[in-house]
Structure formats: structure tokens, C-alpha cells
Amino acid sequence: KVKKVLTYPERQSQCKHEVLKRLYGIMEEKKTNLCFSGDTTSFAELLEVVEKVGPYICILKTHIDIITDFTAENIHKLKNLASKHNFLLFEDRKFADIGNTVKKQYSEGIYKISEWSDIINAHIIPGPGIIEGLKSAAGEKGLTGKRALLLIAEMSSKGNVATGEYTKACVKMAEENQDFVVGYICQSQLSKDPNFIHMTPGVKLVEGTDSLGQQYLTPKEVITKRNSDIIIVGRGIMNSDDPATTAATYQQAGYDAYLEQCS
Numbered sequence: 061k062v063k064k065v066l067t068y069p070e071r072q073s074q075c076k077h078e079v080l081k082r083l084y085g086i087m088e089e090k091k092t093n094l095c096f097s098g099d100t101t102s103f104a105e106l107l108e109v110v111e112k113v114g115p116y117i118c119i120l121k122t123h124i125d126i127i128t129d130f131t132a133e134n135i136h137k138l139k140n141l142a143s144k145h146n147f148l149l150f151e152d153r154k155f156a157d158i159g160n161t162v163k164k165q166y167s168e169g170i171y172k173i174s175e176w177s178d179i180i181n182a183h184i185i186p187g188p189g190i191i192e193g194l195k196s197a198a199g200e201k202g203l204t205g206k207r208a209l210l211l212i213a214e215m216s217s218k219g220n221v222a223t224g225e226y227t228k229a230c231v232k233m234a235e236e237n238q239d240f241v242v243g244y245i246c247q248s249q250l251s252k253d254p255n256f257i258h259m260t261p262g263v264k265l266v267e268g269t270d271s272l273g274q275q276y277l278t279p280k281e282v283i284t285k286r287n288s289d290i291i292i293v294g295r296g297i298m299n300s301d302d303p304a305t306t307a308a309t310y311q312q313a314g315y316d317a318y319l320e321q322c323s
């Protein structure tokens with residue numbers, strides 16, 4: 061039987077970006093390809109649930125702008141949880157403006173995302189200037205190599221237009237900016253190059269939809285059929301009665317699927 065994907069240690073040694081090397085290291089050590097999307101409007105609740113699911117995840121994805129009780133002190137607590145449980149922070153800001161604007165959105169304002177989020181993402185609608193702008197903001201804070209960008213190549217929602225030529229243009233832009241772009245938000249594998257990781261949202265233990273266009277695939281489908289690398293799970297964990305046990309279930313499902321892929 062031919063192995064379909066490289067193992068995490070193989071990818072870690074073959075990729076160039078420091079953030080990606082760290083991520084593969086965490087995935088191997090903690091045996092997890094689970095990213096938890098902590099989509100709550102309460103920072104207090106976010107900290108509480110992350111304390112529980114921290115041991116099972118390699119990344120915490122946030123939507124910092126939905127939080128009503130934002131404080132720098134809470135960011136400090138979140139960073140401490142990330143160190144304690146060894147996971148990366150990914151602010152799902154979906155930047156989508158010209159370079160000069162996103163540069164400020166990334167580093168300034170209330171949230172100062174570049175100061176705490178290891179990973180961010182962006183739409184490619186504005187062209188490569190968006191990548192340059194974000195990269196220069198990280199550079200000005202002395203964070204070159206410590207911050208990385210994912211490009212949104214495909215989406216999970218019904219009727220989205222990130223398909224075909226758009227997705228191809230996204231792959232091209234990623235390949236031309238490997239010093240900062242480390243992968244994709246996508247629905248299936250777009251590249252076999254270990255310098256690019258694939259993260260897939262729209263994941264639940266049972267396939268289905270929500271009432272606002274979200275479409276769900278299972279961890280097994282995402283990892284073994286679509287050859288993605290990371291499963292992103294929000295409500296599947298957040299709305300469960302026991303987030304820790306549920307996160308462990310997703311971790312196991314995702315990791316078993318990976319083992320099946322690389323054995």
C-alpha cells in the first residue's frame with residue numbers, strides 16, 4: 061500500500077516556515093489535527109472552554125471582533141493558555157482590503173492582532189498587495205518568521221464563489237509568497253508541497269447543514285477523502301454538554317484518519 065501523505069515529522073523537516081515547523085511539532089507531540097473555533101461573544105466563556113479543550117487541539121481559532129468583553133488582560137490569559145496547553149492562536153479575521161488598510165487592521169485598532177495571533181487569514185480579492193501589507197505589518201513589529209498567513213482558497217458555505225479559476229489564482233499567490241503564506245483555508249487538498257498546510261472548516265461528526273448556509277463534512281471525509289490536514293470544529297464542540305470529551309472525540313477521529321492516510 062502506498063502512503064498517501066507525508067507524516068508530520070517528515071513535513072516538519074521538509075517545510076521552511078518557522079510557524080509551520082512549530083505547528084507540525086505540536087501535531088506530532090499532541091497527536092492532534094484538531095483546530096477548535098471558539099466562537100462565543102464572551103471572553104470569560106472562551107477562556108473557560110479553552111481551558112477544557114486545550115489538551116486536545118493544535119490550534120485555537122478566534123473571531124476576536126464578536127467578543128463583547130474584550131480586554132488586553134484577557135488576551136494575556138489566552139496567550140498563557142496557549143503556552144500551557146501548547147497550541148497556536150489563529151485569528152480568523154479574513155482580511156480583504158488593500159495592503160495599506162489591512163496593515164493597520166492587523167496591527168492597530170483595539171485588537172492589535174499581530175501582537176498575539178500566530179496565524180491570520182485573508183481573501184485574495186484585492187490581489188497580492190494584501191499579502192505584502194500584512195507581511196510588512198509583522199515585519200515592523202519585529203515578528204518576521206513568527207507570523208504566518210493562510211489564504212482562503214475555498215469556502216464551506218452554500219453558493220460561495222471561491223471556486224475554479226479563483227482557487228487556482230489563490231494557489232499561485234501562495235506559491236509566490238512562501239516566506240509568509242503557509243497554507244489554505246479550503247475544502248480539499250490543493251498542493252502536495254509540505255510548505256502549505258490545508259485547514260478545513262465546516263466539520264461535524266455527522267454531515268449536514270445549518271440554517272444559514274453552512275455545510276458540514278465528517279473528519280474522516282475531510283482527512284481521508286479530501287486529503288486536508290486540519291479539521292476546524294466550532295459548534296460541534298462549543299455547543300456540546302461536555303466540550304472536553306467531545307473535543308477528544310474529534311481529536312481521535314481526525315488523528316485516526318491521518319494515521320490511515322500515512323500508514
Ligand code: BMP
Nearest residue numbers: 097214215216217261262274293294295
Ligand atoms: P462551525 O463549526 O460552528 O460551523 O464554525 C465554523 C467556523 O469556521 C466559523 O468560525 C466560521 O467563521 C469559519 N469558516 C467557515 O465556517 N467556513 C469557511 O469557509 C471559512 C471559515 O473561516
